[in-house]
Amino acid sequence: MRLSRYFLPVLKENPAEAQIASHRLMLRAGMIKQASAGIYSWLPLGFKVLRKLENIVHEEQVRAGHIPMLMPTLQSADLWRESGRYDDYGEEMLRITDRHGRDMLYGPTNEELITDIFRSHVGSYKDLPLTLYHIQWKFRDEIRPRFGVMRGREFFMKDGYNFDLTKEDALHAYNRHLVSYLRTYERMGLQAIPMRADGGPIGGDYTHEFLVLAETGESEVFYDSEITDLRFGEREIDYNNVAQCQEILEEFTSRYARTDETHDEALFNEIPQERQRSARGIEVGQIFYFGTKYSEPMGATVQGKDGKPVPVHMGSHGIGVSRLVGAIIEASHDDKGIIWPEGVTPFHVGIVNLKQGDSEADAACEALYRSVEALGLEPLYDDRDERAGGKFASMDLIGLPWRITVGPRGLKNGVVELTCRRTGTSEELPPEQAVEKIA
Numbered sequence: 540m541r542l543s544r545y546f547l548p549v550l551k552e553n554p555a556e557a558q559i560a561s562h563r564l565m566l567r568a569g570m571i572k573q574a575s576a577g578i579y580s581w582l583p584l585g586f587k588v589l590r591k592l593e594n595i596v597h598e599e600q601v602r603a604g605h606i607p608m609l610m611p612t613l614q615s616a617d618l619w620r621e622s623g624r625y626d627d628y629g630e631e632m633l634r635i636t637d638r639h640g641r642d643m644l645y646g647p648t649n650e651e652l653i654t655d656i657f658r659s660h661v662g663s664y665k666d667l668p669l670t671l672y673h674i675q676w677k678f679r680d681e682i683r684p685r686f687g688v689m690r691g692r693e694f695f696m697k698d699g700y701n702f703d704l705t706k707e708d709a710l711h712a713y714n715r716h717l718v719s720y721l722r723t724y725e726r727m728g729l730q731a732i733p734m735r736a737d738g739g740p741i742g743g744d745y746t747h748e749f750l751v752l753a754e755t756g757e758s759e760v761f762y763d764s765e766i767t768d769l770r771f772g773e774r775e776i777d778y779n780n781v782a783q784c785q786e787i788l789e790e791f792t793s794r795y796a797r798t799d800e801t802h803d804e805a806l807f808n809e810i811p812q813e814r815q816r817s818a819r820g821i822e823v824g825q826i827f828y829f830g831t832k833y834s835e836p837m838g839a840t841v842q843g844k845d846g847k848p849v850p851v852h853m854g855s856h857g858i859g860v861s862r863l864v865g866a867i868i869e870a871s872h873d874d875k876g877i878i879w880p881e882g883v884t885p886f887h888v889g890i891v892n893l894k895q896g897d898s899e900a901d902a903a904c905e906a907l908y909r910s911v912e913a914l915g916l917e918p919l920y921d922d923r924d925e926r927a928g929g930k931f932a933s934m935d936l937i938g939l940p941w942r943i944t945v946g947p948r949g950l951k952n953g954v955v956e957l958t959c960r961r962t963g964t965s966e967e968l969p970p971e972q973a974v975e976k977i978a
């Protein structure tokens with residue numbers, strides 16, 4: 540992409556309404572624009588990152604054997620009356636009446652809709668196990684939308700639902716989700732720690748939230764510092780292997796890690812004092828096993844092995860895709876701007892031309908552009924006729940992992956400058972070698 544032909548409305552001033560770094564940087568980097576309280580347009584740069592996260596989530600869900608689909612944002616109130624949640628859900632649900640006077644709502648989550656799909660089409664235990672998921676916009680009329688996309692009213696969420704014959708099978712689905720989430724967050728360059736949590740209005744005894752530690756997080760968390768040394772890494776995983784998934788769950792959840800709702804001071808004090816940590820965290824996902832909570836009232840049964848109908852065991856599993864954009868920035872920025880992890884960066888390298896219009900500099904930039912593209916990577920070429928200082932500031936702000944600076948003086952010696960955004964270190968190299976380093 541050439542910056543002269545892109546739409547990147549960078550702001551020079553800090554927007555007054557932004558209280559935290561991610562919100563401020565997303566506005567300044569031209570990633571989002573507020574449409575109304577808690578509702579945002581995703582401008583091209585923000586949209587690119589959102590799509591990258593969405594793709595990672597899809598890839599990891601499909602790898603775990605889960606099946607993608609798409610449910611609508613608007614739902615009929617009838618299904619929610621069946622489950623009993625229409626009245627329980629309260630003010631967070633945006634309720635709408637259509638022209639025929641029918642009660643509708645903008646879905647805050649999809650347990651009812653998916654259970655209805657399931658009961659309409661699945662009748663036998665032979666069709667299980669089944670896990671369906673979608674990535675779709677949700678609406679929750681949050682009392683205090685704030686921090687930009689971190690607590691929006693409209694937000695993009697992956698929600699998946701498992702249907703199993705027995706509790707044991709459903710717990711394997713739970714473990715599978717936990718493992719797939721560990722992989723997902725690591726690919727985004729994040730450490731998200733599974734912590735014992737509270738069921739809330741979705742209900743359930745087994746539930747973990749995934750938290751990214753950050754001072755600006757809205758959750759209070761307590762944990763054993765050893766947990767921050769754990770990495771999923773490159774290990775091989777077979778999602779059908781019940782024992783392997785269970786082992787990984789135990790590895791990642793046996794140490795103390797809880798949100799304030801389930802915090803137990805006495806248990807916490809059993810950890811050696813030098814390892815006790817209390818901090819703040821951003822909730823970027825949550826998994827639940829809730830048994831027959833929805834299948835029973837909604838009649839989602841299958842014929843069991845003995846021919847008798849049994850309600851299926853279910854769980855639901857969410858990832859806050861749009862919130863993650865903010866969470867990644869909270870975890871990875873400095874005073875100049877964003878620092879994107881390689882796996883989610885909107886472009887891989889910025890090319891800065893110090894003397895636009897100089898035929899040698901222009902030609903060198905064009906050649907670099909082509910060789911970056913030839914590697915299957917995306918360059919963002921700042922080909923505007925602007926001062927170097929301004930170009931550098933924009934590149935630092937939008938946080939691409941690499942910058943290649945091209946100017947007539949360097950070219951005389953056959954070199955360009957390669958700068959790493961994270962470390963700030965630069966080196967002079969022939970253009971081909973600079974491209975090799977990025978690949």
Ligand code: ATP
Nearest residue numbers: 688689690691694696822823824825857858859862
């Ligand atoms: P929170 O405690 O932050 O209100 P939640 O527990 O109500 O979140 P879940 O029902 O667990 O949310 O939804 C799954 C995921 O969706 C959350 O882990 C979070 O990452 C994301 N999410 C929830 N509410 C919002 C929101 N208002 N804006 C952006 N993302 C959200």
Ligand code: MG
Nearest residue numbers: 631679681739
């Ligand atoms: Mg909530």
Ligand code: MG
Nearest residue numbers: 739748822825
């Ligand atoms: Mg929560």
Ligand code: MG
Nearest residue numbers: 748822824825
């Ligand atoms: Mg939650």
